[in-house]
Amino acid sequence: MNSPSLSRRQLLAGTAVTAAVAGFPNLLLGQGANNAKLKIGLIGCGGRGSGAATQALSADPNVVLWAMGDAFPEAIKSSLDGMKGFEGRMDVPAERQFSGLDAYQKVLESGVDVVLLAAPPGFRPQHLRAAIEAGKHVFSEKPMAVDVAGVKSVMESTKLAKQKGVAIQHGFCWRFAPGVRELYGKITSGELGRIYSVYGTYMGSPPKPLQPGMKKDAGMADVEWQLRWWNNFEWTSGGPLLEQAIHTVDKVAWAMGDVAPIAAVGNGGRAYRTDAGNVYDHYNIAFEYPGGVICHLGERQYLGCHTEVVDRIYCEKGTAVAPSTPMVLGLDGKKREWVYRAPAGMEQNMYQVCHNEFFASLRKGEIINTGEYMANSTMLGLIAREAAHTGQRVTWEQMWNSTQDLAPDTLKMGDAFPVAPVPVPGIHKFA
Structure with missing residues (x-):
């Protein structure tokens, strides 16, 4: 699926591409680095995020869960309580448990090598952009966005990932x-x-x-x-x-x-x-x-x-x-x-196969980039x-x-934001 011209999501403007490319990822595997310890950051600690973290830990014996972020602190506790059988590889002390709408930024700054993006999909373009700019390899759950502006942002992040040599693995599990x-x-x-x-x-x-x-x-x-x-x-x-x-x-x-x-x-x-x-x-x-x-x-x-x-x-x-x-x-x-x-x-477990292949490719120094495919399916x-x-x-x-954009990326937890009307066919207009 070849998409027509792309444009950046208005409120996701960040570091210029030329400057961002100068900062290569802190994880360069292959060529003798097969035993390097990989630090995983989980962004979005609900059921699917917790499952992704479990599968990442199961995929590679030298993976450790290093940082976690969610809008709500109780989700982090519930996720940690539910992940069993990884003694010594759940290295997430209180100082690396981050809550709030800026938790994703703190996870990215905590020294992780790979991030798992599993927050609600309305935040996916913003989180993906930040992760790629930070030089992190990414597993991203589906879908990639909830509106056209988000899909266009993802397409640009995909281009940037290719230039920086960081991986994007998809969560279309079937x-x-x-x-x-x-x-x-x-x-x-x-x-x-x-x-x-x-x-x-x-x-x-x-x-x-x-x-x-x-x-x-x-x-x-x-x-x-x-x-x-x-x-x-x-x-x-x-x-x-x-x-x-x-x-x-x-x-x-x-x-x-x-x-x-x-x-x-x-x-x-x-x-x-x-x-x-x-x-x-x-x-x-x-x-x-x-x-x-x-x-x-x-x-x-x-x-x-x-x-x-x-x-x-x-x-x-x-x-x-x-x-x-x-x-x-x-x-x-x-x-x-x-x-x-x-x-x-x-x-046979499709979720596990996904992570097995992702981490095996990183160990080989191979870079998976499925962002464009994910954006088109979205x-x-x-x-x-x-x-x-x-x-x-x-x-x-x-x-x-289209210029469709369902919400500003600057919303804060305490903001007023009225619920949009339920779309009525024949009346609802597509931006």
């Missing part, structure tokens, strides 16, 4: 699942012939209880309240299509060879949710691709309903089905022509969301020409 990799290899290699269409689903339950716990306490500022319930607000999470169903969006991109779509149309809304947030709870999207291929996405976060996360790629020589028990069905839609069989002794999620929110057909070119 691309590391061995069985799913093997199946998608059959698709992208042309073994299954032409792709006719794709239907991917991500139908699950809301990630948090919605009521009655979302009521804002008297005296609590808007920003703090919204951060404590970050899944429920567009500017912090991007909504369920970006924060959760982005995995299915990414697999649509994967099946289509990561080429740019032409446009998207869609619908969605809030039927189950009655909370004080502003995100939708369901989407149905159609992506238009070159060659007349239409790829469909169905997303829903309801309780008490049918749930599934299934990819169905309809090809000339059969139907590929994933991620559970990856297989190829014959043209009759029933006979299993191929089923994935895990090789004995091969790591933009694919954004075009889907905006097609549904506006009720319009939105083109890929329109997305890259």
Whole structure:
């Protein structure tokens, strides 16, 4: 996916590229440095961040958790309490536990070599930019941004990372699942012939209880309240299509060879949710691709309903089905022509495979940089969301020409920040 002209996010301007390139990373591996101790910094200490830290520690025996940062101190304590079995490698004293919205800066200044970015995705562009400018290798969770301005910032940070020789590893975890990799290899290699269409689903339950716990306490500022319930607000999470169903969006991109779509149309809304947030709870999207291929996405976060996360790629020589028990069905839609069989002794946990490969590459002195790919898959999620929110057909070119920016990067915990209205198709305008 080749994006049109890029521009910096207005409030993320930092060191000029020419000056930043002069500061090479403090971690230069390969060439005899295979036993160097790697200091890890975790930014965002929720469940996924804690999982990423555990996987990083499991990936390499000479990795130590050195610093942690989160908006809220209780999240750090909970994360530390939940990580077991790494005695002697959890070197995070109180002076390297940082809380507040500036915690990411303090983690970067603490002497870490690698950072794990797992804060709410509204902060991802800002954190990524700071990490790259500081010369740190990065594992970044998905998605990369919640708005177009953020995606453009990520693209620039990716360019800077290439110039500085620092790594960016992605968190689109299904691309590391061995069985799913093997199946998608059959698709992208042309073994299954032409792709006719794709239907991917991500139908699950809301990630948090919605009521009655979302009521804002008297005296609590808007920003703090919204951060404590970050899944429920567009500017912090991007909504369920970006924060959760982005995995299915990414697999649509994967099946289509990561080429740019032409446009998207869609619908969605809030039927189950009655909370004080502003995100939708369901989407149905159609992506238009070159060659007349239409790829469909169905997303829903309801309780008490049918749930599934299934990819169905309809090809000339059969139907590929994933991620559970990856297989190829014959043209009759029933006979299993191929089923994935895990090789004995091969790591199957996709999260662990991701970190195993990341740290192995660093040890070899190889630099992974998946930032551009991550940005494009994030933009694919954004075009889907905006097609549904506006009720319009939105083109890929329109997305890259957009100035959409959902929140300033200068917000403080105690600031007032009213909740934006829930988008109404036909009325909501895309910037």
